[in-house]
Structure formats: structure tokens, C-alpha cells
Amino acid sequence: MSKLEILKERKKRALLGGGEQKIIQQHEKGKLTARERIELLLDEGSFHEIDTFVTHRCSDFGLEKQKFPGDGVVTGYGKIEGRPVAVFSQDFTVFGGSLSETNAEKICKIMNSAMKLGIPVIGLNDSGGARIQEGVNSLGGYADIFLLNTLASGVIPQISVIMGPCAGGAVYSPAITDFVFMVKNTSYMFVTGPNVVKTVTHETVTSEELGGAETHAVKSGVAHFSFDNEIETLLNVRKLMEYLPLNYRDTAPEYNFTEESEENQKVLDNIIPDSPNKPYDMKEIIKVLVDDDEFFEVHEHYAENIITGYARIGGISIGVVANQPSVLAGVLDINASLKGARFVRFCDAFGIPLLVLEDVPGFLPGTDQEWNGIIKHGAKLLFAFCEATVPKITVITRKAYGGAYDVMNSKHIRGDFNFAWPTAEIAVMGPKGAVEIIFKKEILESEDKEKTLDKILGEYVEKFANPYIAAERGFIDDVLQPSSTRNNLIKCFKLLKTKVDKNPKKKHCNIPL
């Protein structure tokens, strides 16, 4: 065989991973192989693999007789919509995608390089965890990855896609990264599987219930996205990338956009119901305001009382944080605070401007929330908005009550432009609660309590349930006709492109965790 033929032969061998039989088994489980996934994720023909010939160094348990080129993880570089990314894709056909020492070295190599190049890392996870035969070498490999995940946090976007098992300590690498995608029915994440759960807590639970895509996308919030199959999942990773910069010094790509007449926006002038207690869908407002009705939602099914996601306004990529009056009246609870805070911090770390749409009655009261720490969790959202130096614009559509008024990017915590619609109500609390406290005596002492309450309530609403007192103080920069909001936002986000703001020098902040 000539040298060229040997090279060809070796490369051909590497493409087979754990062998044809294992590839068939992988397909039978409804899963694609590591390489097929990479093909779908990246622009056609853009993948450039490295470390194809790496093998493990273990000679225990007969492993020296089982060597596969690549050793169970495919790594390299490619492009998404013409922009570079680094990728690793665990190959379940080789020792169940388990992580060996060399396997970890390959992943770390690509991560180190991605940090130097300033390009995102996308990890496709499908692994039985630490390679058991390698013992502590494999555990050390995980720790090396966790360290790099942490050091890369805020430097480059890190995206984890869970496409099979992800159990034990292995879950902590995705957990440190910025976004977790899961595939319904074929992926799961848990610190201990159903058998251990049965022994320890006597609960009977399936893998899917314990740590499937639905569980993490709806209940725990560990997954930001879940999709029906692998193809849909990978296409949505590509979609997410369109809104992100390559690193913290880069800016997200700008797109062409269609100018829209205010006539098209007229629907906004009547979208807020007359009754302050009637719900409406904030997502309808978002879709009208953003370019081409396109809103890419993050954590769509978790803490639905707050909405987070990416869109463009005037071609500029923005992060949207919005209260959702149609779910729990848009109240801020623990989960909503966590969801919002994490989103705001990602946007701030990567220079993505923020748009806040506010209709919030306050923080959720009650023992459940207090005992579980709504104070410290709510503080995370407050902290995240206070700390953020990216362009920040708020539009109050209706309620801005109490502490939640301050938290949702108020002028006082460095909102660059704070707008309100004429329907806005900015007050310490809802009118009824407020008058019952400050006019308690008058109401109790009056002959017709109901009538007195109604009269005082009317006066209170007239005086406070509007945006003008805040506007007179300059806490609101302008009260907008709703249909003019989009054009105002386009101008403001454009203006804010040159914004520079800095936080004081420090080692790092101490966000209330």
C-alpha cells in the first residue's frame, strides 16, 4: 500500500467509529451518528476535523485490544451561516461515547483553541459518562472540561446539545454552558438514574420522567430548548447562532429589515384591555414590534409568566425580557426571576441589547415563595439588570407595581430609554390594596364602606394609575402612542450602538446565588 493509500484507508476506518454494526444499532434507537449530526449542524462541506487518529492509552480490562481512531469523540471546526464555530460530537458507537482521558483532551483542545480564536463551542452530547475502565483518569478529564467551561463562560458562547444519555457528574458540563438543547424521547440528564433513585428515595420513575427533555424544559429549567427530533434540534441550534456574536468583543450579525408603516402597528393602539385585570398575550405585542414577526423564544415552556428570547429590531439582534400577563398575571416568582436573570446576564456578557416589556403586578406572595427564597432569587433578576451595561430599553405597557417597577430595568438602574404607553400604571401597589391601607380608617369609619371605597379608589386610580407622574419626574422619558413604539425602538437601538458604560473595577461581583 502506498503512503497515500494508507492515509485514505485510515481516514475511511475513522469514519466508521465503533463499526457498522454499532451504527445500525444507533440508527435503530432513532439516533443519528456523531458525524451525521455534525453534517446537519454545519454549513455543507465546511467541517474540518482534527485529532482523527487519537486513540486511548488504557491497557486495563483488555482495552488495549480495542482501539478506535478518534476514541469516541469527533472534534473540529466548521461554519454556520458562513461564521466559524468549534464542535465536538460524542460518538456513542465507541464505548457508548464514554469519556476517556484522551477523549477529554480532544474536547479541551478544541475549547482552548475556540477561546483563542474567539468562536463559539457547540458540544453534541451522547455519552455513557466517565469511561469506567479508566477510573480517575476519566474523572480528571471531566474536571478539565468543567474548568474550561467555566473559564470560557462570558468569553465565547457555549452551547450543549443533549442527544442521548448524559448522567452523573457529566451533566455539569452542559449545566455550566450557556444553552442546553434536548431531544424529546431520546435524551436525558440526571445526576443519578432511576435505579439509584429507587434505592435511595424509593421512588419509581422512568428515565424520561426523571430527566427527559420535557422534564427539563418545563419543570427544572435545565433545558432551554426541547424539540421533537434530532434534525429539528440541530436546525434550531443554527437558528440561535444567528442572534449571537462569536465572542464577547464581537457584535451579533446585523440583518436587512423592512421598514413598516405605523399603520401596520395600529393594532397595538387597542391591544391593552380596558380592565386592568384582564389578561392579554404579550407575545402578540412582541411579534408586532420586532422585524418580520420573528421571535426566537428561550425557555418557552419554563416559568411562562416571564418571556425571554431573541429577535431583531431595525436589523439589530436584541434580547427581549417581557412579563406575560396571560400567565399568573405576569407576576415575578422564583422561577421567573431565575429565568430572567440568567437571560439578562448572557445578553450583557455578549453585548446583546435588551428590550424589556413590562406589565407586572409585583412579586408573588406566600409561604411557598418566601420559604424557598423569593428574596434571594428575585434579587438575582434585580442584580442582573443593575449590573448590565448593554443598551437597555423598557416599555411599560400596563402595570409597573412595587419593587417589580424598580427591577424591570427602571430608569433608576440605568435604563437608557424608559417609555410607557398611555395605559401604564406606575404605583407602589395595585389601587385596591393601596387605598385599603392608606384610607383604612376613613373606610372603616364611613357609613357606607363600599361606596367610600369606590369613591377613594376612583380618585386614587385617577391620580396614580397613569404614567404621567413618573414622566413628570423624568423616570419615564416619553409616553408613546403604542403604534409609534417600533419606530422609536429602531431609532433608540441605533443611537445606543455607541453607548459605553462601565462597572467599577473588581475581581468579580458577588451575585446573590
Ligand code: HXC
Ligand atoms: C465504558 C461504557 C460506558 C462507560 C457504556 N459503555 N457506558 N463503557 N464506560 N461509562 C459501553 C457499554 O459497555 C457498551 O459496550 C456500549 O457502551 C453501549 O452501552 P449499552 O449499555 O449496550 O447501551 P444502552 O443499553 O443504550 O445503555 C446506555 C447506558 C448504559 C444507559 C449509557 O450503558 C449505562 O448505564 N452506562 C453506564 C452509565 C454510568 O453509570 N456511567 C458513569 C456515570 S458517573 P459494548 O462493547 O458492549 O458495546 C460519571 C461520573 C462523571 O460519569 C463524573 C464527572 C465529575
